Amino acid sequence: MPIKVIIAGFKGKMGSTAVQMVKEDKDLILAAVLDPFATEESVDGVPVFTKKEELTGFEADVWVDFTAPKVAYENTFFALENSFAPVVGTTGFTPDQIEDLTALSMEKKLGGLIAPNFAIGAILLMQFAAQAAKYFPNLEIIELHHDKKKDAPSGTAVKTAELISQFRENCQQGAMDEEELMAGARGAEFDGFRIHSVRLPGLVAHQEVIFGAQGEGLTIRHDSYDRVSFMAGVNLGIKEVVKREKLVYGLEHLL
Amino acid sequence: MPIKVIIAGFKGKMGSTAVQMVKEDKDLILAAVLDPFATEESVDGVPVFTKKEELTGFEADVWVDFTAPKVAYENTFFALENSFAPVVGTTGFTPDQIEDLTALSMEKKLGGLIAPNFAIGAILLMQFAAQAAKYFPNLEIIELHHDKKKDAPSGTAVKTAELISQFRENCQQGAMDEEELMAGARGAEFDGFRIHSVRLPGLVAHQEVIFGAQGEGLTIRHDSYDRVSFMAGVNLGIKEVVKREKLVYGLEHLL
Amino acid sequence: MPIKVIIAGFKGKMGSTAVQMVKEDKDLILAAVLDPFATEESVDGVPVFTKKEELTGFEADVWVDFTAPKVAYENTFFALENSFAPVVGTTGFTPDQIEDLTALSMEKKLGGLIAPNFAIGAILLMQFAAQAAKYFPNLEIIELHHDKKKDAPSGTAVKTAELISQFRENCQQGAMDEEELMAGARGAEFDGFRIHSVRLPGLVAHQEVIFGAQGEGLTIRHDSYDRVSFMAGVNLGIKEVVKREKLVYGLEHLL
Amino acid sequence: MPIKVIIAGFKGKMGSTAVQMVKEDKDLILAAVLDPFATEESVDGVPVFTKKEELTGFEADVWVDFTAPKVAYENTFFALENSFAPVVGTTGFTPDQIEDLTALSMEKKLGGLIAPNFAIGAILLMQFAAQAAKYFPNLEIIELHHDKKKDAPSGTAVKTAELISQFRENCQQGAMDEEELMAGARGAEFDGFRIHSVRLPGLVAHQEVIFGAQGEGLTIRHDSYDRVSFMAGVNLGIKEVVKREKLVYGLEHLL
Incomplete structure (x- = not known):
């Protein structure tokens, strides 16, 4: 019925x-x-x-x-x-x-x-990323949006980072003696990992979580084009x- | 201990x-x-x-x-x-x-x-892909390997496809009147979706599952570089x- | 003026x-x-x-x-x-x-x-791909379009392949004993290289040329979202x- | 001979x-x-x-x-x-x-x-990026390296940025009222565009230049795996x- x-x-x-x-x-x-x-x-x-x-x-x-x-x-x-x-x-x-x-x-x-967010794909990305973080504690988030967006990082990126943090064993990533030759190159820090915000015309709303481990990588990406x-x-x-x-x-x- | x-x-x-x-x-x-x-x-x-x-x-x-x-x-x-x-x-x-x-x-x-496969990343990709297929029945698999590899698609791609099929509502993808102007362009068919095998020097072992739905996309990729x-x-x-x-x-x- | x-x-x-x-x-x-x-x-x-x-x-x-x-x-x-x-x-x-x-x-x-095509990005992709093919004769083309598209490969992919062929030293790619376990897995053949066509809802018009050589790769991608x-x-x-x-x-x- | x-x-x-x-x-x-x-x-x-x-x-x-x-x-x-x-x-x-x-x-x-750099692919990326920047002045660079690398951005990224600057009409990218809610999110600034450095285990040396314009995008990526x-x-x-x-x-x- x-x-x-x-x-x-x-x-x-x-x-x-x-x-x-x-x-x-x-x-x-x-x-x-x-x-x-x-x-x-x-x-x-x-x-x-x-x-x-x-x-x-x-x-x-x-x-x-x-x-x-x-x-x-x-x-x-x-x-x-x-x-x-x-x-x-x-x-x-x-x-x-x-x-x-x-x-x-x-x-x-x-x-x-x-629901603050009805995009199933965005929610699956968050869930998968949280689950992967249990096994791959080294990760970075890249979010990409159109160049009219005011705030960086995006709200979705912050939520994704928060959820990941609940499942990831806390650790500081990167080389011990890492040095930024240009301020901001390594992105924003969140609980030891990094978030990068790209803003370009033509883009809509995209997010990528990249995990790295010895000899392998895992990437999860969501692209949102339209409401x-x-x-x-x-x-x-x-x-x-x-x-x-x-x-x-x-x-x-x-x- | x-x-x-x-x-x-x-x-x-x-x-x-x-x-x-x-x-x-x-x-x-x-x-x-x-x-x-x-x-x-x-x-x-x-x-x-x-x-x-x-x-x-x-x-x-x-x-x-x-x-x-x-x-x-x-x-x-x-x-x-x-x-x-x-x-x-x-x-x-x-x-x-x-x-x-x-x-x-x-x-x-x-x-x-x-375990036939100890690559955690490859297994997570399969699990995430199977889970995503419940909500996104439209997908294609692209696997990319070095150019000495004999078989296509790779064993991992076939296993991924089989696992996805268990969770995906069966449907035929693509346009009803789809036409291959060059044989093989649309890849191999598996239960209504497609698998593409790329072979190039320099590559090691990579797999990508791309999901598409109205106004959005979800991509999961695993890169394996070393045993x-x-x-x-x-x-x-x-x-x-x-x-x-x-x-x-x-x-x-x-x- | x-x-x-x-x-x-x-x-x-x-x-x-x-x-x-x-x-x-x-x-x-x-x-x-x-x-x-x-x-x-x-x-x-x-x-x-x-x-x-x-x-x-x-x-x-x-x-x-x-x-x-x-x-x-x-x-x-x-x-x-x-x-x-x-x-x-x-x-x-x-x-x-x-x-x-x-x-x-x-x-x-x-x-x-x-001009049959006014997309500067698409034309730059073709030119760059043709130029790269001089140094990297091993390549594959992946084109991705919405799932209402009837023909595969796309006209742009065929033109790209033709232009590449003018600059690339002719050679047969892949393993000598390569075997398709599922017909079409290796894509369509064009002058010894391969073209793959992906069709999914949510996609618009995208094209990627992937070059591979010993120890390295070069990828050029164009995304077209809107006229x-x-x-x-x-x-x-x-x-x-x-x-x-x-x-x-x-x-x-x-x- | x-x-x-x-x-x-x-x-x-x-x-x-x-x-x-x-x-x-x-x-x-x-x-x-x-x-x-x-x-x-x-x-x-x-x-x-x-x-x-x-x-x-x-x-x-x-x-x-x-x-x-x-x-x-x-x-x-x-x-x-x-x-x-x-x-x-x-x-x-x-x-x-x-x-x-x-x-x-x-x-x-x-x-x-x-030659300070013998990687043909890396040099082609730089040349293509410089050429594309003439038509697409909006761009960002993402470079990705293994997590033992000390400096960020990489020397190659800085050289790429310098070369691009010679061909790109100078302009400030992003929203006028752009705001970093977390310091560094928008990456390092170079002549009005941004550079992001990702560091993860498993990665070797990779660089991506992303161009955006109304309704389209162009991406050029080089992956270097081995000397x-x-x-x-x-x-x-x-x-x-x-x-x-x-x-x-x-x-x-x-x-």
């Missing part, structure tokens, strides 16, 4: 991409869409709402949320209260809020997902939350 | 590299070495034997075996009988023999390892078998 | 991207645009024409042409006759036509460019043709 | 590798070898000398020199005086000495080569100097 899906924030970039994805999957039905900025009454026969309260008692299985940080908590709370399993890509939750929502989901015996790549993660989230009875934070818990 | 290690086949390439590795690890002690071709009585104070029977009752924890296929079974059997946990890199076991040895190990409550890389796997094997009570076939079961 | 540019075929994808490019470059002025399908009289103050004859006697320096194969020859002829140096991305010229147009350009002392990348080549073409007195075929002759 | 070669410094690593290379090339004849530390009178029928003066009047075409910096100048001078075209891999020449030797070579109408790779450059040097009438500094002048 197809899964009935509500999409909140359907006028935004992620929301409208999600509408497309749901429509193209025969195992999913788009039951309703919600957006305070909507002016139409229906879209291709699907009812449009502008206030979440209008969906009280509506029949659906999953609540996909790509709205705004300031309403993310109350939206997710509302979804759980109304027995819609939430799949939330909106950011801005505090740890306390996530705890509350998890408790509510268990009480309601509903699955749920709050459409997040939809595989949203799709997976929808199909997994209906099978579960507890909300989780992070797509990695559904892989 | 250090682990006492016997190395059988210590005059061969792998055996002598293993001797070196054991000596350099302060958690291991080289207790004895064995080789029918040995003429010396001791090596750096370590006793040398030419017949395995002379080691009956010898005090040691692990039997590392890099001998020859025709004696591999009886050597491993002898090791278990004498309470040496075997770590075996010699090939040529039949499935029946592996079953026998596993049963004997359980009876003796001894760990053990028979010294196998020693990390042998080292891991030695340290793991002493903690276990059953022989396993394949280093992946100890990762 | 800025260069005055006419763009023919400005309603098409390439033409409209070219309009944008010309507008954003302060060294260029968009003098007029032409398209039989145009209905407007002017675009941002630039006069619009629907028939090329209306441009007879118009004052401009360069005629950029992204029209259709069937009118490409007569358009280019018209441009030269009217003293507009042509920069033509339309395909479908016969060798005889190119010869005629070259002769006419010399008579008129006008530069000109007919916007062609505009650097069109821009270069415009600025070069005004300095020259002869039409050339192929952007490589202006690098 | 084969080229007769003298090898000075034949007991050293590079010299002995050169002996092997000359013997294996049927277009070359090993005429004599020289080394102050030699004790044998001949090697496989080739006469051995311990003082260069003993070679006065000897009949040979080329003098290959892998000796020591302190004798490099006088050796090369001696070679030219005795009509041996020098191919010198020894370092330590001052600009004045190179000028002197060049003048002497022209007087003698002899070719000659003094044997220098021999192709020495071989090329030998065969080129006999055709020339002037000494040059840098293998790039013979490519």
Whole structure:
């Protein structure tokens, strides 16, 4: 039986991409869409709402949320209260809020997902890198992004480094008498290993973790070209939350 | 307490590299070495034997075996009988023999390892590729070797492909109306995906699995430059078998 | 003094991207645009024409042409006759036509460019590969494209291979006793070297030439993500043709 | 007619590798070898000398020199005086000495080569990168070496950067408001572009120059695994100097 899906924030970039994805999957039905900025009454026969309260008692299985940080908590709370399993890509939750929502989901015996990152490939890279670091403690991270990006290293690189650190035996890499003839050549240091940030026009979002050991090397690379790549993660989230009875934070818990 | 290690086949390439590795690890002690071709009585104070029977009752924890296929079974059997946990890199076991040895190990409550491949990096690549294939069913394998290699694809590529097939939802990749303007351009077909073999001077042994999905890509690559890389796997094997009570076939079961 | 540019075929994808490019470059002025399908009289103050004859006697320096194969020859002829140096991305010229147009350009002392490929990066890759092949006769080509592409190898890969062959001392690569255990593993053969075609969703258009020699390797890779990348080549073409007195075929002759 | 070669410094690593290379090339004849530390009178029928003066009047075409910096100048001078075209891999020449030797070579109408780097692949990478930088001013260099290397960036990376700077229109890369959240993340700055140094066990010597532009990328990579790779450059040097009438500094002048 197809899964009935509500999409909140359907006028935004992620929301409208999600509408497309749901429509193209025969195992999913788009039951309703919600957006305070909507002016139409229906879209291709699907009812449009502008206030979440209008969906009280509506029949659906999953609540996909790509709205705004300031309403993310109350939206997710509302979804759980109304027995819609939430799949939330909106950011801005505090740890306390996530705890509350998890408790509510268990009480309601509903699955749920709050995910800061829906890119399955990026998450697999992190998991593989963490696992490889157990056996290969010598590694460096190279992340490459378009040249409009302001911060370096990228948030994903920092998260990857943190996860690796939990699995890697701490050690200082490189030659004991290493010397930077030009400042910054060896990159940023994190727990004894290095992170390098490349910024060039034409690039989108890429990350590479290179492991080295006596006589061998192992490299894991993720390339992200388009936000459409997040939809595989949203799709997976929808199909997994209906099978579960507890909300989780992070797509990695559904892989 | 250090682990006492016997190395059988210590005059061969792998055996002598293993001797070196054991000596350099302060958690291991080289207790004895064995080789029918040995003429010396001791090596750096370590006793040398030419017949395995002379080691009956010898005090040691692990039997590392890099001998020859025709004696591999009886050597491993002898090791278990004498309470040496075997770590075996010699090939040529039949499935029946592996079953026998596993049963004997359980009876003796001894760990053990028979491994066709000790390259941890190569095994991690296979495992990661298999796991990624669950989420990314579209993939191709490129393996690259030196130009003296006779067979294509490499044995490792075929094993990687087989393992991937167990986890990947079967599908035919590429355009429906795909056409090879030059025979072989699309590589070898295996269960709907492709394998490409590159052969060039200068290369050693490399393998890359490339996954593609809407808007993203994931690549896992292993580079093997030197047989010294196998020693990390042998080292891991030695340290793991002493903690276990059953022989396993394949280093992946100890990762 | 800025260069005055006419763009023919400005309603098409390439033409409209070219309009944008010309507008954003302060060294260029968009003098007029032409398209039989145009209905407007002017675009941002630039006069619009629907028939090329209306441009007879118009004052401009360069005629950029992204029209259709069937009118490409007569358009280019018209441009030269009217003293507009042509920069033509339309395909479908016969060798005889190119010869005629070259002769006419010399008579008129006008530069000109007919280019089947405006991607500077792709052309640099071909030139570098051809030059490297003089010193490294052992090489393989890997081209990677999206999985809707019908033909393999790609046209660019075949052109690259042809150019390499002109500079490479002919030799048969790989082991003498090489054996394909699975048909196609070694790729397509071209003059003794191999071409491999990878097709995956998420990929756009990529090409890699790998050279191998004793103890070293050299790799040249081009990644093409977007047709916007062609505009650097069109821009270069415009600025070069005004300095020259002869039409050339192929952007490589202006690098 | 084969080229007769003298090898000075034949007991050293590079010299002995050169002996092997000359013997294996049927277009070359090993005429004599020289080394102050030699004790044998001949090697496989080739006469051995311990003082260069003993070679006065000897009949040979080329003098290959892998000796020591302190004798490099006088050796090369001696070679030219005795009509041996020098191919010198020894370092330590001052600009004045190179000028002197060049003048002497022209007087003698002899070719000659003094090369700080014989890796053809590394030199091609530099040349290609410099040429690409004319069209793609946005680039970053990543160099990767084994983790015993003390200095960062590598000497080759600095030379590559310097050469690129001569051909690249100067510009500051990256976002205007770029911010390093961790010091060194963006690498070392050189004329507005960045250099990153990776150090890992298992690596040998590798360098990558990545160019980015709207919608495309171009990457050139050189991998050096073994000193044997220098021999192709020495071989090329030998065969080129006999055709020339002037000494040059840098293998790039013979490519």
